[in-house]
Amino acid sequence: MLVWGTATDSDTIGHTPSFACSNCSTDAPQQIVRSYKWGHLWYLGAIIKKHYQSVCSTCGTGTDLSIKKVEDDFKPSYPFNRSRGWMVWVAAFAAIMVIGFVSDQKTGESKKNYLAAPKAGDIFIMDVKSITGSSDGNDYALMRVKTVTDDALEFEPSKFVYQRSKGAKKALDNNASEPGFFLAEPISVPRAKLTQMNSSGEIIEIRR
Numbered sequence: 381m382l383v384w385g386t387a388t389d390s391d392t393i394g395h396t397p398s399f400a401c402s403n404c405s406t407d408a409p410q411q412i413v414r415s416y417k418w419g420h421l422w423y424l425g426a427i428i429k430k431h432y433q434s435v436c437s438t439c440g441t442g443t444d445l446s447i448k449k450v451e452d453d454f455k456p457s458y459p460f461n462r463s464r465g466w467m468v469w470v471a472a473f474a475a476i477m478v479i480g481f482v483s484d485q486k487t488g489e490s491k492k493n494y495l496a497a498p499k500a501g502d503i504f505i506m507d508v509k510s511i512t513g514s515s516d517g518n519d520y521a522l523m524r525v526k527t528v529t530d531d532a533l534e535f536e537p538s539k540f541v542y543q544r545s546k547g548a549k550k551a552l553d554n555n556a557s558e559p560g561f562f563l564a565e566p567i568s569v570p571r572a573k574l575t576q577m578n579s580s581g582e583i584i585e586i587r588r
């Protein structure tokens with residue numbers, strides 16, 4: 381479960397040199413207390429706000445300190461997940477993008493190769509409305525290559541057409557091997573038309 385939230389924490393990170401407290405005049409080193417707030421998405425977060433004070437150990441009076449000065453002098457470290465956890469999300473997101481890109485490239489590459497040298501049994505997922513000439517909103521079909529000639533491919537179309545290419549892909553993964561999934565009556569499509577359909581994005585995937 382992913383949980384978004386914020387949290388605060390405070391701790392002592394060091395001491396100042398001795399000086400006289402503005403409230404009680406005690407001349408002593410004071411504690412340097414930091415308090416900070418971080419936002420997180422499932423433990424991984426970023427610092428939203430931080431604040432440093434020197435605190436008198438006699439009367440408890442706090443005096444604000446410059447963030448830059450404290451960080452230059454004390455170099456306080458923050459727990460990785462609270463301060464830089466966001467980097468993990470960025471890296472994970474980038475990895476997902478890269479994986480998606482590589483897999484798209486691969487699908488595109490095999491599609492090109494299969495289209496150049498099709499074989500009987502190849503299954504195309506395509507938007508068939510330019511072939512059927514009509515559309516009722518369900519345009520994605522699976523087309524199984526039956527015969528290959530120099531000029532055309534003869535396809536056995538799937539019995540069902542799908543509203544989205546996703547639905548057709550799911551059918552290809554799960555149902556395409558069922559008997560009767562493809563219709564016996566073939567449809568012939570000129571190879572020149574298939575090339576053109578591929579460049580206009582109507583051929584989604586070719587599975588061999």
Ligand SMILES: [Zn+2]
Nearest residue numbers: 401404436439
């Ligand atoms: Zn004091």
